[in-house]
Each structure stands twice: as C-alpha cells, then as structure tokens.
Amino acid sequence: MLKMVKISSLMKGALVLFSCKIVLFLLKIIFGILINSLALIADAINSGADFIISIGLIIGIILTERPPSKKYPYGLHKSENFIELFISFGIFYAAYTILREAIFKFGTIQTTNPSLGLLISGISIGISVILMFYLNRIGKTSNSPMFIAESKDLKVDIFATALVFVAIGGNFFGITILEPIAGIIVSIFIFKIGLEIFIHSTKVLLDAVMNYEELNSIRQLIEAQPKVIAVESLRARSAGRFTFLETEIKTSIKLLKNAQVLSESLEASIRKQYPFISKIIIHIEPEKKEFLRHAVPLQEHMGMQSLISPHFGSAKYFLLYDLKQDKIFNLNFIENPFLDQEKRKGILVADWLASKGIDKVLVKEPLKGGGKLAIETHLIETQVTDFNSINEIIL
Incomplete structure (x- = not known):
C-alpha cells in the first residue's frame, strides 16, 4: 500500500509555478523563433529566467521547512530571503538581455506570422493572470516573501506580454518598429521590479525589518505595564516570512511566578497589535530595590x-x-x-x-x-x- 505524503501549500504553489513557467517558456521561445518575433523571444527570455528562479523557490521552501537545530536555532528561514535576492538578480539579467536584443536588432527584424504571435501572447497573458492571483493569495496567507516577490514579478510579465501583443499586432499595419520599442519598455519595467525585490531582501538580510514607528509603539506598549521600570533593549529581526522580537526589561518584580505572568501579559498585548510577529523573547531583569x-x-x-x-x-x-x-x-x-x-x-x-x-x-x-x-x-x-x-x- 502506498503511503500518502502531505505536501505543504507552499510546495504546491512552487510546483504549480514551476510547471507554468516551463509551459510559458516553451510556448514563447518555440513560436518566437518560428515566426521570427523579437518581442516574443524577449518575453521568452523573461519567462526562462523565471523558470530558473522557480527552481530556487522550491529549494528555498525545502530549506525553510526544516526544523531548527543547535547550529541554526532560528531555523533556515532566511534562506527565503537569499532566494528572493537571487530572484532579483535573475530579473536584472532578463532586463539586460531584452534591452540588448531590442537595441541591436532595432528596425532589422520582421515577424512572419503575426496572427500566431497574437494567439501565443494571448494564451500567455491568461495563464499569467491566473497564476498571479494564485501566488499572491499564497504569499499573503503564509507571509512568504518568495511568493509575494513572484506575484509582483508576474504583474510585470503580464504587462510585458501585453506590450508584446500590441507590438506584434503592429505588423498588420506595417509598423515593425513597435517590437523593439516594446522590448525596451519591457526591460525597464522588469528592472524596476527587480530593484524593489533586491532592496526588500537586502533589508531583511541586514535585519532592517521594523521601522522606528512600529518599534517605538511596542516600546510604549511595554512601558505602559505598571511593573515595568524601563525597556533596556528592543530588537526585531526577520527570517523569511517570520519576524522575531527580543526585548530586555527592568521591572520591580521579585517573584519568578510574577515575572512569568508579566512576560505572558506583555507577549499577548504585543501579539494582539502586531500579529505578524512569529516569536517574542522577553528577558526580565528584576529591579534591585533596597527594600x-x-x-x-x-x-x-x-x-x-x-x-x-x-x-x-x-x-x-x-x-x-x-x-x-x-x-x-x-x-x-x-x-x-x-x-x-x-x-x-x-x-x-x-x-x-x-x-x-x-x-x-x-x-x-x-x-x-x-x-x-x-x-x-x-x-x-x-x-x-x-x-x-x-x-x-x-x-
């Protein structure tokens, strides 16, 4: 009897993404070459980069789902952000390749079968729209930066393929210059989304997670507790889709039992206001009172x-x-x-x-x-x- 293996929603999403990227890449590259369409080939390069990135996405999920160990007490959640960083590099490369092809072949190429090109572009747009909503839902429910990054990238893919659709359609009216122009515009938008993903991933990897207003609000929430004398330190860091908060407070509490009650009360208050924080560590330092x-x-x-x-x-x-x-x-x-x-x-x-x-x-x-x-x-x-x-x- 075969044993059923449960696959997480993240892994299912990654496998769906992987399959769709293969289909999109093959559709665009094969028919782009067949009809001699620069715009469709450029779009295929973009999908090819996404295909390679989706492999990294699967690897990232496998790593993040491994339990914490003595060597990695926080787990391997930050591997998600490393993958997110590599996604941005893949997007940069795709933007560069498309821009280069568009400039070097400006006005020297003409699509031989624009009708087939429009059909392939339309199918690609339909697949990408459905995939974008699917990945965005997974990214928000699981707070996964990888899937959020992929859903953003798909917005650019849809816009890029829409430009390709228009550019190929221009061949019916003898406007062949639209394809290289579309390639240049697509490359600029692709670079922009890659830059956004790059900035987000590097901020998380450098532990620049919560802004000053959020941390200050948490500090005020802690200081409002009657037995808290001072907040000695307050730090937040992120690892993938998980956020960790650590604070050290000085209190007037003497009993360990009361310190535990205070810790649980503070944690509940913080989680109520900031539910996205995955783990809260509170170090309580009793006040050294003379009496x-x-x-x-x-x-x-x-x-x-x-x-x-x-x-x-x-x-x-x-x-x-x-x-x-x-x-x-x-x-x-x-x-x-x-x-x-x-x-x-x-x-x-x-x-x-x-x-x-x-x-x-x-x-x-x-x-x-x-x-x-x-x-x-x-x-x-x-x-x-x-x-x-x-x-x-x-x-």
Whole structure:
C-alpha cells in the first residue's frame, strides 16, 4: 500500500509555478523563433529566467521547512530571503538581455506570422493572470516573501506580454518598429521590479525589518505595564516570512511566578497589535530595590495593637511599612480612602496600593473577585498570614 505524503501549500504553489513557467517558456521561445518575433523571444527570455528562479523557490521552501537545530536555532528561514535576492538578480539579467536584443536588432527584424504571435501572447497573458492571483493569495496567507516577490514579478510579465501583443499586432499595419520599442519598455519595467525585490531582501538580510514607528509603539506598549521600570533593549529581526522580537526589561518584580505572568501579559498585548510577529523573547531583569514595601489591612487604628482585618476592600485602615533584611521601618497607618464606596472597593484599593509602590499584601483570607484580579494585574504578591495583630508581625 502506498503511503500518502502531505505536501505543504507552499510546495504546491512552487510546483504549480514551476510547471507554468516551463509551459510559458516553451510556448514563447518555440513560436518566437518560428515566426521570427523579437518581442516574443524577449518575453521568452523573461519567462526562462523565471523558470530558473522557480527552481530556487522550491529549494528555498525545502530549506525553510526544516526544523531548527543547535547550529541554526532560528531555523533556515532566511534562506527565503537569499532566494528572493537571487530572484532579483535573475530579473536584472532578463532586463539586460531584452534591452540588448531590442537595441541591436532595432528596425532589422520582421515577424512572419503575426496572427500566431497574437494567439501565443494571448494564451500567455491568461495563464499569467491566473497564476498571479494564485501566488499572491499564497504569499499573503503564509507571509512568504518568495511568493509575494513572484506575484509582483508576474504583474510585470503580464504587462510585458501585453506590450508584446500590441507590438506584434503592429505588423498588420506595417509598423515593425513597435517590437523593439516594446522590448525596451519591457526591460525597464522588469528592472524596476527587480530593484524593489533586491532592496526588500537586502533589508531583511541586514535585519532592517521594523521601522522606528512600529518599534517605538511596542516600546510604549511595554512601558505602559505598571511593573515595568524601563525597556533596556528592543530588537526585531526577520527570517523569511517570520519576524522575531527580543526585548530586555527592568521591572520591580521579585517573584519568578510574577515575572512569568508579566512576560505572558506583555507577549499577548504585543501579539494582539502586531500579529505578524512569529516569536517574542522577553528577558526580565528584576529591579534591585533596597527594600520591599508591604501593606496590611486593619480593622481599626490602634497602633501596634491593631488587629488585621479579614477583609481587603472594606478594611478601615492599612499599615504600610518597608522591610529590609528582616528589619521593619517607615511604619505608616493610612485610612482606607475608598471605605465609603458602595462598589468596586477591592479594585480601587488594589489600584491605590499599586500607586504606593506596594510589593506584598498580608491578608487573613485569600482574596476573591475584583480585588484579587486587580492585585494580580498589578503583580502584587499576596501572603495569607496566621498573625492576628501588628505586634505579632513586628516582633
């Protein structure tokens, strides 16, 4: 029994492109020679270059689909951009060849069977239009620079073949000069599309991926997180159709658990705004604080005799103090400013404590509801204590 092998959509697209390029090249070169059409032969040279490029496209896909290794931890995705670069060289060569033929044979050649030339040109245009839409769809859905480059190249091919169609048609009226003119115009447009592909591929290979506005927007998004003190570094690089983002941030977080929560929150926020980023690496550097600031909810303000409140949002007072190497200082009893609020007390108190730079809250019972969510959002640690009064904490 034969084993079915699944072929990726990219490989299918490359094989379809490869087949169509063979057909287009053979059609144009054979009939171009038969009817002695300079314009059709020039168009065949363009298709011939595309045929060679499509072979490189298949090789590029095979390489990019290989999994990452120790030697290539990011995979071989940048091979797509190398292939894209070679595509631009192929386009440059095609433009040069067509321009040379058009200039050297200017006004010295005449097509013998223009009707057949028009038929071949029309068939070529039809095939190229269908192929262009097909490759463009694959390129956009997979974010593949190779297929996007090929779809752009096909736009030029369609325009080039349309000029050839017009130029060959000119033979019916004895205007033979149209074919070399068409060849010159086609070569200029081909060179332009090759230059665009060349610039894009070299930018990616040199890691010039995201513009300043995009990176600055990501920096602002990270800095908006309450526990982020500073963005130490922010870099983006691309490999083929994949974009990688790496950042190093300084935070006021002490616990590894909270650092993981922050990392996941930042990654989700970045991906929501920039879904095309394939991988995000966040290095979190904890702030080297001289002390940790704690908060304790209280039933009443009775100094060191104050009892710890079993409630969070409804606590009448809070004790704020700093802790350094098991030494407590800067004790401050503050009345709950949101005690009279009917709703959202827990959330408002959590926001208020975050503004005071609180690192940890000591509570009698685990937090619930909005207060719990708000505390977690601010990445403030909570600790359930068996102590009943401030005296027990201090002593």
